[in-house]
Amino acid sequence: MINNYFYQYHELVLSRILSNQTKLYDHQREALLAIYQKAVKGEMDAAYRQAALVLAGVGTGKTLIQAITPYILAPWMNGEKALFLSDNCTLRERFIKDFPTTLSGKPLYDQWLLYSLEVLPPGVPPPVIVELDANNFESYAFAIHEANLLVANRQFLLNLVNRGDIEANTIGLLCVDEAHFSAAASYRTITNYFENALLTYFTGSKFRSDSQPLPNVRYAEVEDSDEWGNTIIRHAPIADFEFSLQQAWKLNPPPVKRLTLKEATSEAFLVEEEGEEVKYDLETFLAKAQSERGWFRRIIFADSFSLPVLQKGVEILLNKRKKTGQPHAMIVRTLNIPHAHRVAKLLEENFPGLEGKIGLIHSEKDSYDLAGRASDIINKFYDGELWILVHCGMIGVGFDYKWASVSCCLCVLKSLSPAEQEWGRIIRKVPGDAPSSFPQLEHPNWGVVVTHESLQIRPLFQEFLQGKESDIIAANPTPSKTKPVLTTGYEAGETVLSVDNTANLQPGDVIKLTAVVEPEIPTPPKFDLKQELLSTGSLSQPTSEEKSSTTLSTDTDKNEPPSVLSGLPLAEAFQQPPSETMQPPEEAPPPWEKEAEAVAQRLQEIRSVRTVNVQIEAVIDNKRVQITPTWTDLPPGATIQVTRKQVEEPLATFKNHVNLDWQVMVGEELISYNDYKKRVILEQKGLSINDAGEIMSGGISLKQTMPPGVYETFLKGLETELETTSVEVPHAPVIARPDKAKLDCQARYGARIRGLVFDLFKQRYLVPDGANGTSLIDRPVKSLKEAIERVIAKGKKPNFKNNQQLVHSAVFGYIKEKTGRNWNEHNEQQYEEVRRIAFKYMMNLTEQLRFQRKAGRQFKV
DSSP: OTTOHHHHTHHHHHHHHHTTOSOOOHHHHHHHHHHHHHHHTTTTSTTTOOOEEEEEOTTSSHHHHHHHHHHHHGGGOSSSEEEEEESSHHHHHHHHTTSOBOTTSOBOGGGOHHHHTTSSOTTSOOOOEEEOOTTTHHHHGGGGGGOSEEEEEHHHHHHHHHHTOSOGGGEEEEEEESGGGTTSHHHHHHHHHTTTSEEEEEESOSOOTTOOOOTTOOEEEEEEEOTTOOEEEEEEEOOSEEEOHHHHHTSSSOSBOEEEEEEEOOSSOEEEETTEEEEOOHHHHHHHHHHOHHHHHHOEEOHHHHHHHHHHHHHHHHHHHHHHOSOOEEEEEOSSHHHHHHHHHHHHHHOGGGTTOEEEOBTTBOSBOTTSOBOHHHHHHHTTSOSEEEESSOOOTTOOOTTEEEEEEOSOOOSHHHHHHHHGGGOBOOSSOOOOSSOOTTSTTEEEEEEEGGGOOHHHHHHHHHOOOHHHHHTSOOOOOOOOBBSSOBOTTOOEEEBSOOTTOOTTOEEEEEEEOOOOOOOOOOOOHHHHHHHHTSSOOOOHHHHHHHHHHHHHOTTSOOSOOTTOOHHHHHHSOOOSSOOOOOOOOOHHHHHHHHHHHHHHHHHHEEEEEEEEEEEOSSSEEEEOOOSOOBOTTOEEEESSOOOOOOOOOOOOOSSOOOEEEETTEEEEHHHHHHHHHHHHTTOEEOTTSOEEETTEEHHHHSOHHHHHHHHHHHHHHHHHOOOOOOOOOOOSOHHHHHHHHHHHHHHHHHHHHHHHHHOTTTSTTOTTSOHHHHSOOHHHHHHHHHHHHTTOOOOOOSHHHHHHHHHHHHHHHHHOSOGGGOOHHHHHHHHHHHHHHHHHHHHHHHHHHHHHHHHHO
16 A cells, blocks of 8 residues: 555545535535445455446546546555546547646646646645557556556557556556446456456446446346337446436536527428438338338438428527637437438538538448547547538447537437437537526527427437436346356365356355255155054954944944044043034044154155355355365255345445645655644744754754743744644646656657757758758768668668668667667656767768768869
8 A cells, every 4th residue: 555646645535525625516526425435335345346336427527536536445456556448549538638737747737627626735746647558658668657547448458458568466446437338348358357456437328239237237127218219128237326417407507518409390201212202200200210121221311301400500500609709519410321421412512601611420431440549530520620520320429529519410319328329419518607597599508409390309308308317227226136056066175166156245154055955765654543553552453343333334424433532542532422513524634644744744855955054265256156165065056045144334424534634745755734834834934843843943942942931822823823824735846647758758859869960961061962862872971881781780671762861760770779778768867868879979970971071072183
């Protein structure tokens, strides 16, 4: 824990959150405390490894919650670093935007939400952040060791994991953004590699498109509907904390835009089929679209149907841009690829002012490359070059552009899942006044959904605004799971059980293993009292007449009493007179016979069921547990039941920390805040404090110059002043982005060396044909010949295009030869040495060129 930056400031951050000293929204504070509560209860430990799941709508501050999470979970982190995992480069870069720095990697404190929202007070150094970027990784790979917080996209991190470039035991926390992707095999590979890291999942989506549950998360089955409105069963996560867009809209002011709906009209629901317009009602259209998928992929909405929607959307967009002076933009979702092309053409032909400002993406024009980088079209949209983006289902999770404020729906939306994805893209808040309760189309923080009334999207939009109550899902209990069973037989003395799942098992549990066996036990003969009495001589053998009389009596006289009456000897029983009023029951087996049968049956059950109690010492993985050995064999299929249930801890009652003294960084010194405040106040009075804590005046202890009573009065006044005075702590002058600082350092020194090369070519009399000529290649001087020989020694063919390329190769090759290091392996001090080496080399080269030119003139003479 000593080297864990987050652990040093855990109590400070937690206390500020508990005592409301931050500017966080209530839902952000509650989400962090829910994560803390889960860790306190022991549900996130590596052995149990259940992920903390936070469901938060787009634009509700999810990224900031992620950034604070390492401070909250620091006491439970086994490694000193936190790793933030995004699904693509766009999401990774979005996270980094919340931590802006200078080119040299120093933080712009006023723009960091951790400081501007007062989660971290001034004086607390920022976390050291490294963005794992494939383009520059080799240039700053060393910086991973300095980092407190790593930020990566999935594909590049998977490469690093496969190569073992990151030590698994250094990662104590894995934060997964857009976690509904984490069921993919690549995510499982990453989470399994960092097996000791705590898991936290953040997402705004409850469902995966394939309805499969995520690993390490509890799920409940709920009814949902597909794009066509059909009821389907999906798996909804039971979140540790959930905050929906509907809850965000209830805040004052809301942290996101509000939404309103505007509908266009036309003559009818028109579809263009093979060049002809055909009228449909919506039900007929949907039925045909579901039954004839090929037809649905070919048809498009008629121009006369689409154009009124586009006109209304463009009108709202242009008015919003004009009124606000902000670069608001519009997203248009179309029916299919042919329709996307037609809509883009309609926009270009009918709105001349939008020429060159319309982008089109679909599955044949990928929105992201294989590494998760956004395409040129999306980047131009982000940069404001494009005002309108036309797509057909390609804009969703990971698309983040706050100026997108108009959503034009020219498609079929029959369920909330695709609607949430589409309308969630225009929800992010922009600078300006908070939205009022009354819809304003031109307001910067009112998003507008534009569609056609015939598509009947209004009921779905109303459902979206109202939202599904999160409590419906959150209140569902964890789905009951069948008892774990042994998958392989257990032999006496073994310490490992192989089971079908270990989800409900934890170290310390006492479990009962029950197995049904089939012992070969001989069936005992049926008990017969009469035969038993005859065999012991207690009853004489009846004569043939008695047998006949007894048989006849039994068959003919139903009023005859039974041979045995309650507790009487047999002889006395036959002497009892029959009752005249009570009819005897039908002949039943004697009570002794029933008891004997019950005992035999119970013995059979005991012999056929084998039960053993053992204690779990460790959960090895999801299929094996380590136990204290037992000396009984058990067959496969034995069931497991926890006999000592885990005690459910009561919810913690959080109390504010009282008189918490936190540490501040002043220069390179880490001191108590109270001591720092005391030092500042004393300096203002012309006093100081020495290492022993004595107050000094002119190098002399104040205690020695004042009478005791006066000194005590002075101390009391000082204590009062300390309690009432607030002292601003300066921010720590540290580098928060060593990766960025290294790239900046490389760029600065690289530019200096290239400047030396350019200075050479400015001296035209030394190189008459300039940088683009070949005179130095044709007649190289000594230094350049050595550069060419270095290339040949590596087994390569020297193929320099011009003088400039040769000189660049020569100087950087000479630097590597002298230092023994590649260009990106130097630190700043070494780069200064490199600059001197390059300067000396270029001076020698200049002298050689002067000598060559002078010798050439003498030769001509």
